[in-house]
Amino acid sequence: xxxxxxxxxxxxxxxxxxxxxxxxxxxNPIPSFQLNHAPSNSEMERAxxxxxxxxxxxxxxxxxxxxxxxxxxxxxxxxxxxxLRPDFSATSMLLESGAIHLLADRLExxxxxxxxxxxxxxxxxxxxxxSIPYLASMFCALRHCTxxxxxxxxxxxxxxxxxxxxxxxxxxxxxxxEGWDLDxxxxxxxxxxxxxxxxxxxxxxxxxxxVELLNRHSSGKSHLQxxxxxxxxxxxxxxxxxxxxxxxTSTRPAxxxxxxxLLGLPYTMGDPVTCAIGVxxxxxxxxxxxxEVAQYRDEETRRQDAQTxxxxxxxxxxxxxxxxxxxxxxxxxxxxxxxxxxICKLLIENNVPSWPSGASTALISxxxxxxxxxxxxxxxxxxxxxxxxxxQSTVPKLSSTIIPLLETPATEPVQIKxxxxxxxxxxxxxxxxxxxGQRGLRALIRNLNSQCGDLSNxxxxxxVGLAGDPDARDRMVDLGLAEGLTTFFASSSATQQNLAYWSxxxxxxxxxxxxxxxxxxxxxxxxxxxxxxxxxxxxxxELEADIGQMGERFTGREGVTCRDGP
Numbered sequence: 001x002x003x004x005x006x007x008x009x010x011x012x013x014x015x016x017x018x019x020x021x022x023x024x025x026x027x028n029p030i031p032s033f034q035l036n037h038a039p040s041n042s043e044m045e046r047a048x049x050x051x052x053x054x055x056x057x058x059x060x061x062x063x064x065x066x067x068x069x070x071x072x073x074x075x076x077x078x079x080x081x082x083x084l085r086p087d088f089s090a091t092s093m094l095l096e097s098g099a100i101h102l103l104a105d106r107l108e109x110x111x112x113x114x115x116x117x118x119x120x121x122x123x124x125x126x127x128x129x130x131s132i133p134y135l136a137s138m139f140c141a142l143r144h145c146t147x148x149x150x151x152x153x154x155x156x157x158x159x160x161x162x163x164x165x166x167x168x169x170x171x172x173x174x175x176x177x178e179g180w181d182l183d184x185x186x187x188x189x190x191x192x193x194x195x196x197x198x199x200x201x202x203x204x205x206x207x208x209x210x211v212e213l214l215n216r217h218s219s220g221k222s223h224l225q226x227x228x229x230x231x232x233x234x235x236x237x238x239x240x241x242x243x244x245x246x247x248x249t250s251t252r253p254a255x256x257x258x259x260x261x262l263l264g265l266p267y268t269m270g271d272p273v274t275c276a277i278g279v280x281x282x283x284x285x286x287x288x289x290x291x292e293v294a295q296y297r298d299e300e301t302r303r304q305d306a307q308t309x310x311x312x313x314x315x316x317x318x319x320x321x322x323x324x325x326x327x328x329x330x331x332x333x334x335x336x337x338x339x340x341x342x343i344c345k346l347l348i349e350n351n352v353p354s355w356p357s358g359a360s361t362a363l364i365s366x367x368x369x370x371x372x373x374x375x376x377x378x379x380x381x382x383x384x385x386x387x388x389x390x391x392q393s394t395v396p397k398l399s400s401t402i403i404p405l406l407e408t409p410a411t412e413p414v415q416i417k418x419x420x421x422x423x424x425x426x427x428x429x430x431x432x433x434x435x436x437g438q439r440g441l442r443a444l445i446r447n448l449n450s451q452c453g454d455l456s457n458x459x460x461x462x463x464v465g466l467a468g469d470p471d472a473r474d475r476m477v478d479l480g481l482a483e484g485l486t487t488f489f490a491s492s493s494a495t496q497q498n499l500a501y502w503s504x505x506x507x508x509x510x511x512x513x514x515x516x517x518x519x520x521x522x523x524x525x526x527x528x529x530x531x532x533x534x535x536x537x538x539x540x541x542e543l544e545a546d547i548g549q550m551g552e553r554f555t556g557r558e559g560v561t562c563r564d565g566p
Contacts, residue, residue, distance in 0.1 A: 050087075050298070050300075051087075051088075054085075054086035054087065054088065054090075055086075055093075057084055057086065058084060058086060058090045058093045058094065059093070061077045061078075061080060061081055061084070061094070061097075061099060062093055062094060062096070062097030062099060063097070064076075064077040065077050065078065065097050065098055065099045065102060066097045066098060074102070077099070078099060078102055078103055078106070078134065078137055079133045079134070079136075079137060080137075081094070081099060081103070081137035081138075081140055081141055082133065082136035082137045082139075082140050082227070083140075084140045084141070084143075085140075085299045086144075086297075087297035087298040087299075088144065088297070089143070089144040089145045089146060089149050090140075090141060090143075090144075091141060091142055091144075091145040091146075091149035091150060092149050094141045095149070099141065100138070100141055100142075103134050103137055103138045103141065104138075106131065106134045107131050107134050107135065107138065107160070109124055109127055109160065110123060110124075110127055121178065122179075125178065125179060125180055125181070128160075128180070128181060128184040128185070128188070129181040129184050131184060132181070132183055132184050132187060135184060135187035135188055135191060136187055136227060136231070138187075138191045139187055139190045139191040139194065139231050139235075142191055142194040142195060142198075143194060143234070143238075144238075144297060145194055145195070145198050146198050147198045147199055147200070149198065150195055150198055150199070160188055160192075172209050172212045172213065172216070176216075176222070182213060182216075182222050182224060182228075183224055183225050183228045185209075185213070186210070186213050186224060186228040186231065186232055187228055187231055189206050189209060189210050189213075189232075189235075190210070190231040190232060190234075190235040192206065193206055193207070193210070193235050193239060194235065194238075197238060197239055197242050202243055203239075207236070207239060207251070208254075210232050210235065210236060211236065211251075211254055211255060211258050213232060214229065214232055214233070214258050214261075214262060215258055215261060217229060217262075218258070218261035218262050218264065218265055219261070226271075226272070226273055229262070229273050230272045230273050230276050233259075233262070233273065233276040233277055233280050234276045234279070234280075236255060236280055237276065237279045237280040237282075237283050237284075237293065238293070240255070240280070240283040240284050241283050241288065241289070241290045241292075241293040242290065244289075244290075248283075248284055251284075252284050252285075252328055252329065253328075253329050253330050253331070255280070255284045256284060256285060256317050256329045256331070257329070257331055257332070257335040257338075259277050259280055259281060259284075259313075260314065260317065260331075260335060260338050260339045260342055261335070261338055262277060263277060263310065263314070263342045263345075263346075264338050264341060264342055264345075269306060269307055269310075270303045270306050270307075272299075274306050274310065275299070275302035275303055275306045276302075277310065278302065278305065278306045278307075278308075278309030278310050278313070279293060279296045279302060279309065281309055281310065281312075281313025281314070282296070282309050282313065285312075285313040285316050285317055286309075286312060286313055286316060307346075308356075310346055311343075311346050311347070311356050311359070312356065312357075314339060314342055314343045314346060314362075315343060315356060315357075315358045315359050315362045316358065317329050317331070317339055318336075318339050318340065318343055318362035318363075318365055318366060319358045319361040319362035319365055333371070336366075336369065337370065337371075337372055337375050339366075340366035340370060340375050340378070340379060341375060341378060343359070343362055343363065343366070343382075344363075344378045344379060344381075344382040347359060347382055347386065348381075348382055348385060348386075359386075360383075360398065363379050363382060363383060364397060364398055364401055366379050367379050367380070367401050367402075368401060373411050373413060373414060376405070376414050376417070377413055377414060377417045380402070380405075380414070380417035380418055380420070380421050381417055381420075383398065383421050383424075384417070384420050384421045384424050387421065387424045387425060387427075387428075398421075398425075399422070399425065399440070402418045402421055402422060403418075403422075403439055403440040403443065405417075405418035406418055406419060406422075406440065406443035406444065406447065407443050412450075412452050412454075412455055415447065415455055416452070416454050416455050416458050419444065419447065419455065419458040419459050419462050420458050420461075420462075422440070422444070422462045423458060423461045423462035423465055426462060426465025426466055427465065441466075441472070441475055441476055441479055442479050444459045444462055444463050445459075445463065445476065445479050445480055445481055445484040446484070447459040448460060448463070448484035448485065448487065448488040449484060449487050449488065453491075453493030456488055456491065456493055456494070457493065457494065457495050457497075457498055460485075460488060460494070460498045460501075460502070461497075461498060461501070463476065463481070464498070464501045464502055464505055467505045468505070468508070477521060482521040482522045482524070482525045485502065485522075485525050485528075485529075486524055486525045486528050489502075489525070489528040489529050489532050490528055490532070494532065499529065499532060499533055502529060503529065503533065506522075506526065506529070
């Protein structure tokens with residue numbers, strides 16, 4: 001078995017080396033090295049094989065750097081370091097092979113006689129832009145490094161710090177105005193901060209600039225490559241885990257808002273960026289400690305838990321009432337709305353199997369504070385879709401939040417969505433009583449006469465869901481249901497679905513039993529419904545029988561329809 005495993009490793013390493021030579025550019029990194037076969041299904045053995053894969057990844061690059069006399073091959077190997085994703089620090093292995101020193105050499109700025117001249121600044125910015133592949137590799141080489149890993153290294157931050165950070169007032173706007181390549185700046189800050197983190201120094205200024213870079217990217221003011229976004233988010237997460245709650249108290253609101261903005265951009269669930277955002281939310285929102293973050297060094301573990309971490313993190317932010325100045329996050333109005341849209345997106349677009357803990361509380365919080373029609377409608381649609389397969393204990397609070405939205409000054413789109421949510425709640429027997437208050441029923445009956453066809457039809461569907469409840473039925477009759485339905489049936493906006501539902505409801509046993517009580521109130525309603533059914537649907541055999549049955553039961557004359565007159 002061991003011989004076969006060694007053979008598979010050798011074969012896989014050969015294929016890996018071929019792929020390595022084709023990885024010329026940083027933005028197109030080499031594919032992850034994988035063994036073709038595992039010796040068994042044991043989880044322990046698989047973990048050992050995964051670790052062997054990582055070691056071979058690092059070892060292949062180190063071997064090429066240390067043994068090849070072809071400068072082009074060495075350069076390709078150095079650039080390919082940016083594809084490394086080991087779950088351990090690869091710094092010491094790459095240091096032994098000389099890879100880190102060669103990367104530092106390539107990052108070394110060119111000799112400039114007068115560093116204070118404008119031409120010197122232009123030359124350095126050009127050098128920085130050309131160094132992006134090596135910066136990416138240096139970041140990956142230093143990722144997860146410890147103080148002992150970097151103790152032998154005398155990089156002096158690649159002699160870049162004097163050009164970027166230490167010149168008095170260092171602001172991102174200044175660097176943008178000077179024409180810096182922001183990918184180069186982002187990756188330098190990430191690589192440099194790895195060393196600061198390992199040495200226990202809090203690079204607060206650089207940390208603030210990294211958050212600002214992400215904000216510029218999410219707002220569309222600048223564009224960063226996905227690798228740079230991943231590196232920035234990953235570095236921020238590791239920084240927070242390293243320095244703990246004392247450092248995060250002041251930075252948490254800014255980081256939480258930054259991560260929400262990033263999630264508002266198009267993404268693919270499980271890609272490196274969303275995985276890194278999930279870990280960052282775990283650190284700054286869910287309170288992950290350093291040892292917990294270490295569990296997410298493995299990329300596969302990140303992918304498996306990405307959706308859970310994202311939803312838990314965003315839900316925790318929103319349900320904390322972030323408008324409150326005493327909140328841990330204290331989001332502004334724009335960021336709060338962005339968070340509301342993000343939570344709806346996470347819950348609906350990613351096929352969440354059930355309501356996560358706290359999701360309904362967070363959505364109600366968004367609904368209560370939302371001042372945007374589009375956000376309110378999005379939250380209501382999220383509730384409607386999730387209620388269709390999973391009821392909630394917070395529905396009483398939800399209904400008290402939604403019922404005011406049935407009336408003006410709420411806009412018609414908001415009223416329609418709110419009515420649809422109430423209609424969905426009617427499918428759950430235990431929740432019907434939460435909307436039996438006179439205000440909710442009165443609003444639904446009044447909206448039957450709305451000039452907006454979608455609103456009147458949505459109100460009709462919500463009411464027909466309540467019609468089977470005896471308490472609701474009596475209250476609706478007292479509030480003028482007969483008159484509202486008569487007007488609704490006579491309008492041109494009533495859908496065939498609504499007409500059919502009310503026909504079945506009126507033919508049901510509960511309404512027949514109460515015919516002596518309701519007959520006088522609903523006589524005109526029944527006649528109008530029969531007339532509309534005959535006019536809109538024709539006279540098929542089955543329909544003709546139903547119409548005749550309704551005429552007989554509610555007018556007292558055998559076989560009568562509206563064609564027979566009053």
